[in-house]
Amino acid sequence: MGCCGPEDDDTFVSPIVKYLMFFFNFFFWLVGGGLIGIGVWAYIEKERLGQSGSAEIESIYDLIFDVTIIVIILGIIIFILAFLGCLGSLRENVTLLKIFFILLIILFVLEVTGAVLAFVFSRDVKSKLTSVLKDEAVIRYRDDLDLQNIIDWIQKNFQCCGVGAESYKVWNLNPYFNCTDSNPSPEACGVPYSCCVKPTDIDKDLINTMCGYGVMKPDGGTSGVSGKIFEIGCIDAFLAIAEDNLYIIGGVVVGIAVVQILAIFFARILAGQVQDQLSRWR
Numbered sequence: 001m002g003c004c005g006p007e008d009d010d011t012f013v014s015p016i017v018k019y020l021m022f023f024f025n026f027f028f029w030l031v032g033g034g035l036i037g038i039g040v041w042a043y044i045e046k047e048r049l050g051q052s053g054s055a056e057i058e059s060i061y062d063l064i065f066d067v068t069i070i071v072i073i074l075g076i077i078i079f080i081l082a083f084l085g086c087l088g089s090l091r092e093n094v095t096l097l098k099i100f101f102i103l104l105i106i107l108f109v110l111e112v113t114g115a116v117l118a119f120v121f122s123r124d125v126k127s128k129l130t131s132v133l134k135d136e137a138v139i140r141y142r143d144d145l146d147l148q149n150i151i152d153w154i155q156k157n158f159q160c161c162g163v164g165a166e167s168y169k170v171w172n173l174n175p176y177f178n179c180t181d182s183n184p185s186p187e188a189c190g191v192p193y194s195c196c197v198k199p200t201d202i203d204k205d206l207i208n209t210m211c212g213y214g215v216m217k218p219d220g221g222t223s224g225v226s227g228k229i230f231e232i233g234c235i236d237a238f239l240a241i242a243e244d245n246l247y248i249i250g251g252v253v254v255g256i257a258v259v260q261i262l263a264i265f266f267a268r269i270l271a272g273q274v275q276d277q278l279s280r281w282r
Contacts, residue, residue, distance in 0.1 A: 012276040014269075018089050021266050025085035032082055035075030043068040046145065067146040081107075085267060092274045101267035108260050115253075130164040130235060134173060138163070141192065142176050152194035160237035161195035161230040168195055168229055172216060179216045189216040195229040 046068060081103060088096030118125050141148055155161055162170035171177040171191045179189035191212040193199045202208045215225050225231065232240075242249055 012280065013092060013273045017266055017270050017273070018092070021089035021263075021270055022086055024263070025082040025089065027082075028078055029082035029086050032075045032077070032079030035071050036079060037075075039068050039070075039072035039075055042146070043072070066144065067150060085263070088267070089270060092270075092277075094271050094274050094278070097267050097271040097274070101264045101271070104260060104264045104267070108257070108264070111257075126235060126239075130233075133163045133235075134170055138170055138173050139175070141174055152192060154234055155192065155194035155230070156199075158234055158237045158241065159197075159230050160232050160234035161191060163233045163235050165233065167231050167233045168225070169216065170233070171195075177216070187213065189214050191215055191229060197228060197230060 081100065084096050084100040084103070087093065088100055137147060137151060141151060161168040164170060168191050172179050175183070176185045176187045177190050177192075178185075190210075193207060193209045193211050195215075196208070196211040199207050199209075199211050201211060212229055215229055230237075
């Protein structure tokens with residue numbers, strides 16, 4: 001076989017594009033694997049401790065409000081996408097690169113479509129979200145430790161209580177906090193401690209988990225509601241904070257969009273370069 005000339009050693013594939021794609025996707029491949037591992041471990045621990053609530057999945061909301069399953073699903077999506085991009089760039093495989101950027105395009109279009117629909121039908125979305133949170137999150141508060149921790153974190157950090165116009169009164173739907181004479185729970189007519197304005201009213205280093213007890217009684221408890229618990233629903237509180245930080249939120253959204261667009265752009269460029277190289281060899 002004759003020796004190849006120097007010009008035959010040239011390649012159309014840019015090593016910068018190739019290895020940028022590889023290391024970028026390798027990082028997210030590790031992130032996806034980590035999320036899967038954390039989600040599986042958390043799910044097993046929750047099952048072992050009997051904190052998973054209902055063992056049966058009866059509706060899509062059982063998945064949405066199970067944090068461990070959401071983490072696992074998110075991890076699987078990131079893992080698969082990053083694997084396609086990582087292997088496709090390293091092996092210069094046109095098929096994998098095409099699948100990678102096509103899936104990214106579909107994901108990007110779905111995100112944009114969802115954002116537009118949420119903006120156009122914002123009132124309907126808010127109403128539906130309020131209804132779902134009442135029926136699923138509020139009622140299941142004590143049945144799922146992960147969900148309980150998330151709700152407490154949201155109420156403390158957004159300084160809110162409950163959802164919708166009913167605000168803290170929505171906790172009347174929870175069987176533990178339900179304010180009826182037939183409810184034997186010691187938490188009856190109360191709200192979670194995360195609703196309290198000063199949950200450390202006893203000691204600054206000690207959370208008073210009973211600070212919201214009795215606030216839904218007809219007399220508002222021993223010291224009344226005002227100044228004791230947050231009286232704004234969490235959806236309204238979140239929207240108010242979002243309006244005050246539109247530029248920051250917009251910057252984050254644009255940043256995520258730019259990363260996705262760049263990934264699509266580089267994957268398409270690399271696939272084209274590989275195809276040009278294959279055509280030259282043929």
